[in-house]
Amino acid sequence: MKKRSIAILLAGVLACSFILPGCGDSDESATAETEAEETETPTPTATATPEVTVTPPPAVTETPEATPEPTEAPSGATALEGMPYIGRADFADWGLILTNQTGQDIISVQFCDSDQGNYLENALPEGEVFSSGESRAVFLDIPVLDEVCAGTVATASTAHEILDPAGISTDALPALDILLTFADGTGHVIHYFDYTDMDAADIYYQDGYVYLDYISVETGAEWSNYDGESSYGM
Numbered sequence: 001m002k003k004r005s006i007a008i009l010l011a012g013v014l015a016c017s018f019i020l021p022g023c024g025d026s027d028e029s030a031t032a033e034t035e036a037e038e039t040e041t042p043t044p045t046a047t048a049t050p051e052v053t054v055t056p057p058p059a060v061t062e063t064p065e066a067t068p069e070p071t072e073a074p075s076g077a078t079a080l081e082g083m084p085y086i087g088r089a090d091f092a093d094w095g096l097i098l099t100n101q102t103g104q105d106i107i108s109v110q111f112c113d114s115d116q117g118n119y120l121e122n123a124l125p126e127g128e129v130f131s132s133g134e135s136r137a138v139f140l141d142i143p144v145l146d147e148v149c150a151g152t153v154a155t156a157s158t159a160h161e162i163l164d165p166a167g168i169s170t171d172a173l174p175a176l177d178i179l180l181t182f183a184d185g186t187g188h189v190i191h192y193f194d195y196t197d198m199d200a201a202d203i204y205y206q207d208g209y210v211y212l213d214y215i216s217v218e219t220g221a222e223w224s225n226y227d228g229e230s231s232y233g234m
Contacts, residue, residue: 083097083135083136083137084125084128084134084136084137085125085136085137085138085139086098086109086123086124086130086136086137086138086139087123087137087138087139087140087141095137095138095139095140096137096138096195096198096199096200096201097135097136097137097138097199097200097201098135098136098138098200098201098202098203099133099134099135099136099200099201099202099203100130100131100132100133100134100135100136100203101132101133101202101203101204102132102180102182102203102204102205102210103132103205104132104182104183104184104205105129105130105131105132105182105183106124106129106130106131106180106181106182106183107124107129107130107181107182107183108122108124108179108180108181109122109123109124109130109178109179109180109181110122110123110178110179110181111123111140111176111177111178111179111193112176112177112179113174113175113176113177114174114175114176114177114191114192115174115175117177119177119179123138129183138195140176140195142173142174170196173196175192175193176192176193176195177189177190177191177192177193178190178193180203180210188205188208188209188210189210189232190203190210190211190212190225190229191225191228191229191232192225192228193212194225197214197216197217197218198212198214198215198216198217199217200214200215201213201214202214204226206226207230209226209229209230209232210229211224211225211226211228211229211230212224212225
């Protein structure tokens with residue numbers, strides 16, 4: 001009986017030696033699976049979205065309104081071409097320059113024969129004003145000059161320079177008065193406008209009189225007819 005028990009015990013030990021190695025392999029496999037499960041899956045790196053550059057629309061440049069230009073002198077008046085003018089638009093053989101230094105805008109310029117006193121219509125182009133500080137070419141409608149010039153261009157020359165070579169005395173020219181009307185409606189007269197001895201003159205207003213300052217082409221001296229105008233008491 002005792003031998004039988006020992007034999008059974010030995011059989012059990014041998015059986016266990018075959019079973020235990022299998023159990024050990026099972027534990028290692030389970031451990032490997034657990035470690036695999038615990039390994040973190042790397043998070044994919046997010047790709048940055050490139051910034052979009054917005055190009056602003058081009059700035060809109062406003063075109064300034066064109067300023068109306070004054071009426072230009074007739075094309076025949078080469079020496080005074082491009083200037084606003086006073087006088088006949090179709091008479092460009094001879095002219096001089098007047099500058100308004102009165103401090104007033106002049107709305108009408110009327111010429112007349114000093115001996116007759118009948119003023120012609122406004123010599124300014126329609127709708128224009130002879131502004132203070134402005135210079136204008138003056139084209140005088142004088143038949144004697146018109147005949148002598150005969151279509152030649154002699155602008156900015158004095159009547160002497162035109163008539164003397166032709167043997168014609170300036171005495172043949174009419175004396176002229178100029179009636180100037182200011183924007184306030186008041187009228188002022190320049191008496192015996194000596195257009196035969198000037199190529200440019202400044203118009204002034206002082207003590208209620210209008211008068212001219214100019215350089216005499218004949219003598220080269222500076223002249224003013226203020227005293228003469230004040231003697232008229234106008």
